[in-house]
Amino acid sequence: xxxxxxxxxxxxxxYIQIKNxxxxxxxxxxxxxxxxLPSTRELSEILNVSRNSVISAxxxxxxxxxxxxxxxxxxxxxxSNVYKENTWNINWDEKxxxxxxxxxxLDIVKSEIPWEKDLIxxxxxxxxxxxxxxxxxKKSFLNRISLEGHKLLNYGYAKGYQPLINxxxxxxxxxxxxxxxxxxxxxxxxxxxxxxxxxxxxxxxxTIICENPTHNTAIKLFKVYDLNIxxxxxxxxxxxxxxxxxxxxxxxxxxxxxxxxxHNPTGIxxxxxxxxxxxxxxxxxxxxxxxDGFNEELLHTGSHICPIAALDGSSNGVLYIGSFxxxxxxxxxxxxxxxxxxxxxxxxxxKRCKNIHVSFLDQAILYDYLNxxxxxxxxxxxxxxxxxxxxxxxxCVKKYxxxxxxxxxxxxxxxxxxxxxxxxxxxxRCYEKGVIFxxxxxxxIDDSGHDTLRLGFSRLDFEDIEKGIKIIGSVIDELR
Amino acid sequence: xxxxxxxxxxxxxxYIQIKNxxxxxxxxxxxxxxxxLPSTRELSEILNVSRNSVISAxxxxxxxxxxxxxxxxxxxxxxSNVYKENTWNINWDEKxxxxxxxxxxLDIVKSEIPWEKDLIxxxxxxxxxxxxxxxxxKKSFLNRISLEGHKLLNYGYAKGYQPLINxxxxxxxxxxxxxxxxxxxxxxxxxxxxxxxxxxxxxxxxTIICENPTHNTAIKLFKVYDLNIxxxxxxxxxxxxxxxxxxxxxxxxxxxxxxxxxHNPTGIxxxxxxxxxxxxxxxxxxxxxxxDGFNEELLHTGSHICPIAALDGSSNGVLYIGSFxxxxxxxxxxxxxxxxxxxxxxxxxxKRCKNIHVSFLDQAILYDYLNxxxxxxxxxxxxxxxxxxxxxxxxCVKKYxxxxxxxxxxxxxxxxxxxxxxxxxxxxRCYEKGVIFxxxxxxxIDDSGHDTLRLGFSRLDFEDIEKGIKIIGSVIDELR
Numbered sequence: 001x002x003x004x005x006x007x008x009x010x011x012x013x014x015y016i017q018i019k020n021x022x023x024x025x026x027x028x029x030x031x032x033x034x035x036x037l038p039s040t041r042e043l044s045e046i047l048n049v050s051r052n053s054v055i056s057a058x059x060x061x062x063x064x065x066x067x068x069x070x071x072x073x074x075x076x077x078x079x080s081n082v083y084k085e086n087t088w089n090i091n092w093d094e095k096x097x098x099x100x101x102x103x104x105x106l107d108i109v110k111s112e113i114p115w116e117k118d119l120i121x122x123x124x125x126x127x128x129x130x131x132x133x134x135x136x137x138k139k140s141f142l143n144r145i146s147l148e149g150h151k152l153l154n155y156g157y158a159k160g161y162q163p164l165i166n167x168x169x170x171x172x173x174x175x176x177x178x179x180x181x182x183x184x185x186x187x188x189x190x191x192x193x194x195x196x197x198x199x200x201x202x203x204x205x206x207t208i209i210c211e212n213p214t215h216n217t218a219i220k221l222f223k224v225y226d227l228n229i230x231x232x233x234x235x236x237x238x239x240x241x242x243x244x245x246x247x248x249x250x251x252x253x254x255x256x257x258x259x260x261x262x263h264n265p266t267g268i269x270x271x272x273x274x275x276x277x278x279x280x281x282x283x284x285x286x287x288x289x290x291x292d293g294f295n296e297e298l299l300h301t302g303s304h305i306c307p308i309a310a311l312d313g314s315s316n317g318v319l320y321i322g323s324f325x326x327x328x329x330x331x332x333x334x335x336x337x338x339x340x341x342x343x344x345x346x347x348x349x350x351k352r353c354k355n356i357h358v359s360f361l362d363q364a365i366l367y368d369y370l371n372x373x374x375x376x377x378x379x380x381x382x383x384x385x386x387x388x389x390x391x392x393x394x395x396c397v398k399k400y401x402x403x404x405x406x407x408x409x410x411x412x413x414x415x416x417x418x419x420x421x422x423x424x425x426x427x428x429r430c431y432e433k434g435v436i437f438x439x440x441x442x443x444x445i446d447d448s449g450h451d452t453l454r455l456g457f458s459r460l461d462f463e464d465i466e467k468g469i470k471i472i473g474s475v476i477d478e479l480r
Numbered sequence: 481x482x483x484x485x486x487x488x489x490x491x492x493x494x495y496i497q498i499k500n501x502x503x504x505x506x507x508x509x510x511x512x513x514x515x516x517l518p519s520t521r522e523l524s525e526i527l528n529v530s531r532n533s534v535i536s537a538x539x540x541x542x543x544x545x546x547x548x549x550x551x552x553x554x555x556x557x558x559x560s561n562v563y564k565e566n567t568w569n570i571n572w573d574e575k576x577x578x579x580x581x582x583x584x585x586l587d588i589v590k591s592e593i594p595w596e597k598d599l600i601x602x603x604x605x606x607x608x609x610x611x612x613x614x615x616x617x618k619k620s621f622l623n624r625i626s627l628e629g630h631k632l633l634n635y636g637y638a639k640g641y642q643p644l645i646n647x648x649x650x651x652x653x654x655x656x657x658x659x660x661x662x663x664x665x666x667x668x669x670x671x672x673x674x675x676x677x678x679x680x681x682x683x684x685x686x687t688i689i690c691e692n693p694t695h696n697t698a699i700k701l702f703k704v705y706d707l708n709i710x711x712x713x714x715x716x717x718x719x720x721x722x723x724x725x726x727x728x729x730x731x732x733x734x735x736x737x738x739x740x741x742x743h744n745p746t747g748i749x750x751x752x753x754x755x756x757x758x759x760x761x762x763x764x765x766x767x768x769x770x771x772d773g774f775n776e777e778l779l780h781t782g783s784h785i786c787p788i789a790a791l792d793g794s795s796n797g798v799l800y801i802g803s804f805x806x807x808x809x810x811x812x813x814x815x816x817x818x819x820x821x822x823x824x825x826x827x828x829x830x831k832r833c834k835n836i837h838v839s840f841l842d843q844a845i846l847y848d849y850l851n852x853x854x855x856x857x858x859x860x861x862x863x864x865x866x867x868x869x870x871x872x873x874x875x876c877v878k879k880y881x882x883x884x885x886x887x888x889x890x891x892x893x894x895x896x897x898x899x900x901x902x903x904x905x906x907x908x909r910c911y912e913k914g915v916i917f918x919x920x921x922x923x924x925i926d927d928s929g930h931d932t933l934r935l936g937f938s939r940l941d942f943e944d945i946e947k948g949i950k951i952i953g954s955v956i957d958e959l960r
Binding site: 361 | 508509510512560567568569570572573575576577579580583584586587589590606607609610612614617618621622625626629630631632633634635636638660661667668669671672675679680681682683700701704734763766768792793794795796797805809810811812813820821822823825826827829830832833834835836837838839840841842845
């Protein structure tokens with residue numbers, strides 16, 4: 001059997017190696033056009049690799065037009081010879097650098113089960129689009145385009161659209177931040193904010209400290225920048241501060257990353273006291289804080305919890321990344337970095353180098369929407385709405401899933417730990433019954449969290465929340 | 481509730497302890513200036529102390545100016561006090577990495593003379609915003625937002641908005657490109673397209689070949705990625721192909737970068753013959769081509785000049801970067817990479833890692849505008865318009881500036897070489913007379929081009945074009 005000759009190396013993802021081997025075999029005439037390949041199940045057994053790796057390899061080969069599937073018949077080679085004589089065929093696979101390979105390898109969108117119609121998906125924590133005020137957005141668009149359309153559609157400034165910057169500065173002031181020495185850079189969402197910061201300050205091998213578990217996009221970025229990640233275990237009030245101090249003492253730490261509100265994935269909201277202690281520890285060891293303002297918009301008003309950036313006063317120890325994407329218009333990709341003026345001035349050049357600026361049209365629409373009072377009205381509506389959803393989802397979890405470890409104080413998701421049940425196994429069984437969720441392992445720095453999962457309920461209606469959680473609960477009972 | 485944490489001792493009067501606790505909370509940032517305190521009645525209940533103790537504490541705090549009462553509204557914190565004395569001052573300048581420092585150092589926006597009112601500026605080659613069809617854009621927006629607003633404002637896909645991708649694939653087919661194995665990634669303009677490619681394929685020290693001079697943004701990106709740049713001198717038909725072959729032989733070249741149409745800054749349009757020869761040379765030495773489709777939209781139709789990507793047939797040797805930004809809506813920041821499907825599949829993950837995706841709202845508006853025929857109508861109008869401007873500007877240059885070296889075959893700019901006149905000196909004298917332009921040196925890889933300049937006329941009216949060029953000409957005569 002020709003497949004048994006594959007020697008896997010440790011450097012590339014297995015599925016890439018399978019893919020390249022199949023292409024190689026075709027190019028060498030070992031398969032002809034129309035040849036039937038083994039099934040993914042057979043091939044995974046022959047090669048002694050996971051079936052998912054084979055599926056991924058086949059998917060890519062299909063995308064490239066190298067093979068195709070016929071329903072009920074199997075998978076077949078589509079081409080006679082990948083390398084026609086006189087074509088120019090560059091072997092791109094060997095040209096990607098480590099960064100590109102990591103971007104793909106860590107791209108969970110490509111490895112996780114994708115959303116399909118009729119699936120009840122607890123994967124998403126993005127806002128329910130039906131809640132957006134389309135009429136208000138129309139008004140804001142028509143207002144700005146009439147006032148300054150020619151300007152908005154032409155090149156703008158790297159730092160951003162000034163009225164939006166001014167609005168956000170005063171918005172941050174209302175959160176208690178002293179903005180007198182601060183400025184704002186508008187970014188393509190939170191992700192670009194973090195990317196700009198990491199690409200400007202870190203070198204391969206630098207150490208970053210963060211919560212463990214933490215936001216999987218952040219972990220991905222730390223990894224593609226080849227950082228040494230020190231994860232701090234969490235208590236009910238955020239990072240375990242004793243462990244934090246120990247790690248700060250023992251490591252030469254370049255930056256820290258903290259998600260203090262509705263922490264992703266645990267849902268923990270750090271209390272003021274712990275925020276203050278964490279801030280002072282970072283200050284003591286002179287480790288700058290990247291604060292992810294994630295979901296802060298959903299905090300109950302009057303809770304007297306301010307962002308860590310507010311504790312920094314007129315100092316320059318905190319880089320705050322803000323975004324409305326979990327409540328408002330993520331499709332626009334607008335976020336911001338708030339930091340010391342001199343830092344923003346530098347990062348403005350980095351932004352210009354990467355992609356010049358964020359769409360001025362979108363910035364102006366968002367500004368108008370925020371400024372005319374629509375945002376406040378909208379937030380009032382959705383806070384109530386998501387609070388009810390959260391309470392209902394929590395009730396369902398308590399009713400149908402028997403575990404003591406239920407985390408999350410609101411927001412758009414609940415985090416669970418199930419003793420001795422592997423959430424990947426749980427997922428594959430639930431998937432058969434039409435329910436999917438995020439396995440918690442993707443949020444862990446180390447190889448832990450296999451018994452955890454995150455349930456995002458923001459885009460589901462009450463009926464599906466109950467139905468889905470009931471199914472998850474019943475599968476858990478089966479597995480026990 | 482934060483007040484519940486107060487532990488009273490037996491040594492001090494209760495009201496003093498309440499007072500000190502409130503001051504302590506303010507100093508720790510738990511209350512900000514303007515925060516509302518509980519009423520004396522509420523606080524006495526929370527703390528389980530007599531109301532008189534609370535009243536006494538408040539009275540003393542008022543005397544000290546720490547809090548104040550507003551009749552009928554309540555009691556508020558008067559001071560903002562977060563670490564006034566004990567600031568945390570990080571020396572950020574020593575924390576930036578080489579990339580960030582280069583981004584700033586090479587950011588010509590920060591070093592060149594900025595635009596001011598009343599200046600006649602030949603610096604820009606961006607489109608004249610007044611030509612944009614605002615009414616058509618409004619229609620496209622209202623159409624898409626009504627059809628799929630909730631979807632467009634929520635998260636989309638990293639590769640881009642599929643109707644726009646399909647439109648652009650067929651648009652590229654119309655240019656002669658075989659798109660059967662190709663796919664498209666939507667990027668935040670040309671700049672991000674090049675950034676994604678360089679960040680995915682290059683390592684520090686890799687060699688890239690390009691025209692000398694070339695697009696200054698491209699040079700900046702090559703430098704921030706620490707590439708070894710080999711510039712090829714140009715003839716009237718693009719890169720000198722003899723020099724190119726010599727350099728391809730002598731260097732281990734990773735990638736090449738070519739601007740074949742209305743080359744920036746020289747304005748040269750490579751003929752088909754040289755495109756074909758260049759393509760074959762790169763193929764012979766197996767050096768992939770990054771083709772910058774810059775200003776291709778302004779080419780005369782029926783000129784039988786196709787992009788180099790079209791010469792590549794079903795091979796995978798060319799990465800084409802497209803953008804309408806020199807004719808249409810640069811403020812939206814939409815460009816694209818067209819390449820082999822497997823490459824786009826990889827770069828999609830890189831895009832997702834950098835900033836998830838380009839604004840779906842903008843992509844949908846642009847798609848609608850392109851697809852409903854507005855683009856065609858607009859291009860017809862502006863081709864005529866810019867052609868007239870070009871011819872007028874060329875006439876003025878010939879009339880007022882005495883030099884034999886005038887380059888540019890249309891497009892939005894003219895490139896000049898002035899024997900023995902330093903264009904920086906020329907610029908500073910012209911600036912005094914209210915005229916600015918781009919010094920040519922920023923487009924050169926090596927330390928040459930000091931006697932060259934680029935005149936962009938796209939945003940100037942006929943009167944200012946003549947007035948400005950006349951001034952430049954007179955200053956040149958003075959300097960001779």
